[in-house]
Amino acid sequence: xxxxxxxxxxxxxxxxxxxxxxxxxxxxxxxxxxxxxxxxxxxxxxxxxxxxxxxxxxxxxxxxxxxxxxxxxxxxxxxxxxxxxxxxxxxxxxxxxxxxxxxxxxxxxxxxxxxxxxxxxxxxxxxxxxxxxxxxxxxxxxxxxxxxxxxxxxxxxxxxxxxxxxxxxxxxxxxxxxxxxxxx
Amino acid sequence: xxxxxxxxxxxxxxxxxxxxxxxxxxxxxxxxxxxxxxxxxxxxxxxxxxxxxxxxxxxxxxxxxxxxxxxxxxxxxxxxxxxxxxxxxxxxxxxxxxxxxxxxxxxxxxxxxxxxxxxxxxxxxxxxxxxxxxxxxxxxxxxxxxxxxxxxxxxxxxxxxxxxxxxxxxxxxxxxxxxxxxxxxxxxxxxxxxxxxxxxxxxxxxxxxxxxxxxxxxxxxxxxxxxxxxxxxxxxxxxxxxxxxxxxxxxxxxxxxxxxxxxxxxxxxxxxxxxxxxxx
Numbered sequence: 165x166x167x168x169x170x171x172x173x174x175x176x177x178x179x180x181x182x183x184x185x186x187x188x189x190x191x192x193x194x195x196x197x198x199x200x201x202x203x204x205x206x207x208x209x210x211x212x213x214x215x216x217x218x219x220x221x222x223x224x225x226x227x228x229x230x231x232x233x234x235x236x237x238x239x240x241x242x243x244x245x246x247x248x249x250x251x252x253x254x255x256x257x258x259x260x261x262x263x264x265x266x267x268x269x270x271x272x273x274x275x276x277x278x279x280x281x282x283x284x285x286x287x288x289x290x291x292x293x294x295x296x297x298x299x300x301x302x303x304x305x306x307x308x309x310x311x312x313x314x315x316x317x318x319x320x321x322x323x324x325x326x327x328x329x330x331x332x333x334x335x336x337x338x339x340x341x342x343x344x345x346x347x348x
Numbered sequence: 349x350x351x352x353x354x355x356x357x358x359x360x361x362x363x364x365x366x367x368x369x370x371x372x373x374x375x376x377x378x379x380x381x382x383x384x385x386x387x388x389x390x391x392x393x394x395x396x397x398x399x400x401x402x403x404x405x406x407x408x409x410x411x412x413x414x415x416x417x418x419x420x421x422x423x424x425x426x427x428x429x430x431x432x433x434x435x436x437x438x439x440x441x442x443x444x445x446x447x448x449x450x451x452x453x454x455x456x457x458x459x460x461x462x463x464x465x466x467x468x469x470x471x472x473x474x475x476x477x478x479x480x481x482x483x484x485x486x487x488x489x490x491x492x493x494x495x496x497x498x499x500x501x502x503x504x505x506x507x508x509x510x511x512x513x514x515x516x517x518x519x520x521x522x523x524x525x526x527x528x529x530x531x532x533x534x535x536x537x538x539x540x541x542x543x544x545x546x547x548x549x550x551x552x553x554x555x556x557x558x559x560x561x562x563x564x565x566x567x568x569x570x571x572x573x574x575x576x577x578x579x580x581x582x583x584x585x586x587x588x589x590x591x592x593x594x595x596x597x598x599x600x601x602x603x604x605x606x607x608x609x610x611x612x613x614x615x616x617x618x619x620x621x622x623x624x625x626x627x628x
Contacts, residue, residue: 185391230415230455239453240406240415245496245529267496267587268529289395289587290496290531291620293415295402312467313415313455325398327391327589338528341590345389346583348592 169323173221174262174284182284182328184337189323190265190286194223196317198244201308202252209255216307217316219260225288226266228313229297238303238319242293243267246285250274257283265326269338279334286326287337299324350484351431352628354440357488360626361444361474364490365420366452368624369412372403375559376621379596383533383586392591396533399586399619410452413620417454418492420445420474421552427483438476446470448490457495477549489556491623497534497616500526503548506610515540515612516575522614523579523595528588531618534595535559536579539613541603551615554599556623563600572598586619596621 170178172192182188195217197205205215226246230239246266253264254277262283267290270278278285288296300319307316329337377400384396406413422441434440449456449471458472459465502522506514519538526534539550562569575598585591596619605611 187391187394228415228455230412230417231453233411233453236411239455240412242415244416245499247529267531269527269588287528287587287589289398289402290528291414291618292395292398292402294406294409294411294413295398297411298405329589337590338588341389341391341585342527342583342588343590344583345585345590345592347581348388348583 172223174223175221176282179262179282179284180332182331184328184331184335184340186328188286188326188328190223190326191322192320194225194265194319194321195306196227196229196319197224198226198228198314199248200311200314201316202249204308206252206255219256221260221262223263223265224256224261225319226264229317230293230313238297238300240293241297241300243288243290246270253277257281270330275330275334275336278330279332282332284328284332285330287329288324288326296324349429349431350427351433352486353434354432354437355434356628357437357440357486358444358447360488360628361422361441361490362448362451364488364624364626365445365448365454365492368490368492368622369417369452369454370410371407371624372413372620373559376596376619377403379559383593383596387586387591387593389585389589389591391589392586392593395586395589412452412454414494414618415455416457416494416496417449418494418622419458419498420471421491421493422474422476423489423491423556424476424478425481425487426478427485428480429484430486441474441476442472445472445474486628487625488628489623489625491556494618497530497618500530501551501615503544503611503613505544506612508608508610510610512571514610516578518612519575519614520578520582522616523584524582526616527584530616532584532588532595533586533593533619535617535621536575536595536598537615537617538575538598538600539615540600540611541605542611544611546603547611547613548615550601550603551613554601555615555617555621557599559597559621568600568602572600575600
């Protein structure tokens with residue numbers, strides 16, 4: 165199956181060209197974040213303050229890596245369940261976030277926000293964390309170091325393998341993929 | 349009477365925590381390879397290939413297969429002729445978890461209180477299940493359990509009249525509702541009977557059986573086959589993106605129950621099905 169290489173920051177043109185089921189190799193700077201970091205970011209927005217990371221055209225990877233062994237860039241780093249970030253994601257999408265990488269279904273509100281503001285949701289393979297970590301070329305904490313593995317890390321990734329699950333058309337691979345094989 | 353110093357238990361638990369996170373079971377690897385043949389979805393096949401490659405990297409480089417290195421669930425089967433010396437047995441188990449998770453660069457995923465949620469910093473405490481058995485040996489099993497699959501597990505107290513059909517409906521409902529979240533292809537542990545907590549424990553213990561080994565009771569083995577077939581017709585597939593292989597195995601354990609009850613617990617496990625054991 166042909167794979168498409170894309171580079172961050174993502175432009176509207178690239179985002180709008182992506183379709184569910186496409187296998188994509190993600191390249192460039194991305195940011196990590198889980199529930200705790202999302203909660204803190206939304207609290208800042210509520211207070212009218214600036215976020216610790218840029219959002220325009222950016223991608224957030226839902227991951228809490230394991231500790232890096234000595235001499236390694238990062239520990240194992242596979243996706244966590246995205247649904248826990250659903251309460252916060254629409255706010256960030258409205259501010260220019262273009263991509264999210266995780267695993268599991270998104271809420272109708274997130275799917276709607278992706279359609280409205282042109283953003284995509286990618287799945288990485290849950291449990292392929294040692295393989296995915298090899299595609300991370302650099303890693304540094306940029307916010308909330310007190311959160312440990314849940315801190316926001318800036319990663320530089322090379323050919324991180326992901327699959328488009330929700331596109332700007334509002335389609336959902338979790339729903340459509342299962343329908344194809346149900347009953348077989 | 350055989351004397352065992354609890355320091356031995358600590359060392360073994362530390363080793364098992366690392367091994368369970370670094371090394372995919374041979375039975376699971378064989379199940380991946382079979383799944384690769386059975387799967388029709390190209391995305392599904394690609395996912396299975398990534399998982400096989402991931403297991404190779406993790407084993408060779410001694411890094412965890414998954415960043416969620418789990419809650420350390422420890423099963424102790426203690427021979428009744430064993431006398432432990434050198435301190436508190438459970439403290440020794442927790443010391444083993446602390447050491448294994450620190451030395452192995454495993455993620456510390458435990459918070460000390462369900463509401464206050466401060467990380468304990470060393471992945472303790474473990475969840476420890478102890479069984480006293482005849483003999484003078486001690487069997488230790490460490491089964492690190494990830495949050496994604498544990499969160500989608502469920503228990504229901506059925507009415508006895510709902511019978512086997514009710515159990516099947518419930519198991520399918522749990523797997524369907526879980527969708528992609530528990531990281532399919534799954535291993536499905538089902539506990540039927542006993543009390544509420546007994547059913548849950550049976551479901552957890554069912555996950556420890558080698559994949560593909562049917563229950564010794566032919567009737568239970570038939571139920572396992574039928575459930576596996578129905579689950580794999582749901583279409584959920586690898587990672588929930590559609591496909592034929594939603595579960596690698598279904599393991600059922602049964603226990604007598606009260607005249608008024610039919611408890612059923614479904615404990616879902618991700619594709620890695622992590623557990624390693626040692627005999628002292």
